[in-house]
Amino acid sequence: MSQSSTRTPARASKPSASARFDSALGWSPRFGTNMALRIVLCVLVFCVFALPFLAVISGAFDRNSSPTEISLLPKTFTLQNFEAAAQQGLWGYLLNSLVVAGGGLLLQMTVSVFAAYSLSRKKFRGQALVMLLVLMTMMLPEEVIGIPLSLVLGDLPLLGIGLRGTVLAVILPVGIWGFSIFIMSEFMKEIPGEIEEAARLDGVGEFRMLFTIILPLCKPALGVIGIFGFMMVWDQYLLPLIAANDPSDYTLTVALSVLRNDTTVGPGVLLAGAVMAMIPSLLVYLFLQRSMIRGITSGATKG
């Protein structure tokens, strides 16, 4: 989705003649039936993929927002859904979500950067095994190990501490993510060794090496693990469910489906909650869109 600014000279000189060969389907840049067809199809696609969001936002601000009367513009604009949402404690759930997402993401990125530094810039015995274990954690998402994980969260082996009911019960498990470590170490491998050697001759220690020499060169990869990590944490559903002691510990995404089953809560409140849960991911996406695209496409070529 990044806009490429490279323009071949041939196209610049005679745009209309060669533009037909710019896309696989040969869309024409001139006004005509070809372009009209493309516009119609684009509008249709926009309706399918983006209008549901508009409908939800409109419903959240509508006085009479029952599913059967949903429209693209609120008939009578009101904030009362959000006031009712506040009474249901939705802001508290949102706060839970934000704390978990912020803390979890920070931990995850720190852990990944540290581990990737060792795995990519160093050579040591057992490295291949450690990398294999890292890749294996990708095969063990919260869903698959959910039942024993919930037991572990209730009583950490050897330590005898119960995490359940605290935000740490969600933050700590998302701290380890093989994908993020993998992306980071693949990127760090590409940094030429000469830079590191020059710094080492100046007597730079390991921590300064990582934070002042290596990390500044890793900004693109940091963006990628930042947005993918955020989406991963924000998407958590089962983990906050099993990590909670009582419903007040739920994150917003989990609380939504609880609210839906509560018959005393109207659909307007649910829609307001959905909007509240959408906004943070929307903001992060708009800020880190470039990183998102980079992450997807690099994953595609590397498998």
Add this chain to the structure above:
Amino acid sequence: MTVTPTKPAETLAPAKGAKTTPARGKRTNRKQLLAIWLFLVPAAVLGLYFKFIPMVEGIRLSLFKVQPFLGDVFVGFDNYIRVLTDARFMEALGHTVVLGLTQTLGALVVGFVLALLLEGQSRSLWVLRTAIFLPVVTALAVVGEIWRILYFPTADGPLNNILSWVGLGPLQFLNGTDTALWSIAVVGIWSGAPYNMVIILAGLTGVDRSLYESAGVDGATIWQRLRYITLPALRPSIVIVLTLAAIRSLRSFTEVYVLTGGGPAGSTEVWMTRMYSLGFQRNDIGVASAAAVLLLVVTLLLTVGTQLLARRKALR
């Protein structure tokens, strides 16, 4: 190889130094090693506590009849046999495979169509692509809530309303035993296709424009152009991604749980929801753990298999 590459020589240098001044060399080595493992400690601790201990614990539980107050009884592979002979688990397996394949292939086809339609560099196309990507960014649980509203099963529900314009009768969607699974598949395609679109768009930019041009000179139709130039160029990047997505879909949980919870009448029960209703609602932890271990083994084998195949292909 007669020319000595610079890198090994440089790495050899400290080793030589270590021989002449052993004490100093050893200290730096040990310091290095300490640093290496120190950096790995956070990942190791978290991985141990929240991935590997639960995994081992899950395998252990799968061999026991778990009773909270009476004590666990070792039952060998009984739990596995119970999973594999349970009719509802087998039904869930069928639903899982059908759902996984439909979602993966559907998301590929729709993603491909989207990419073909929205390929280009103009600002308006970029804005449109950004808007269309929203379903991917939104949390699955929220996507589920949105679609529960769109799927409202009365005749004046949002989607039924639109269907009535083209003369299709009101559908039950998530409430009907015939339609529920397909309704979930549509949601999966809707939230997965834009992701594939981005992958395919990246592949499309890599297609040599002069091939299109010469195909045009040769009088090839658009269809021939797609079939013989575009598709072959895209294939390598897509196949692996798709296979991995299909394998991942075996453990899909959130969308099914939020949309239907496995109902109505078990018509959308998948492996994960079946496992969870056993493990958390009926407290049959031994059997649920056996189901989890089976899922883990199958996904592990499939993933390693795909990677090996891909690597062998790459070597060729």
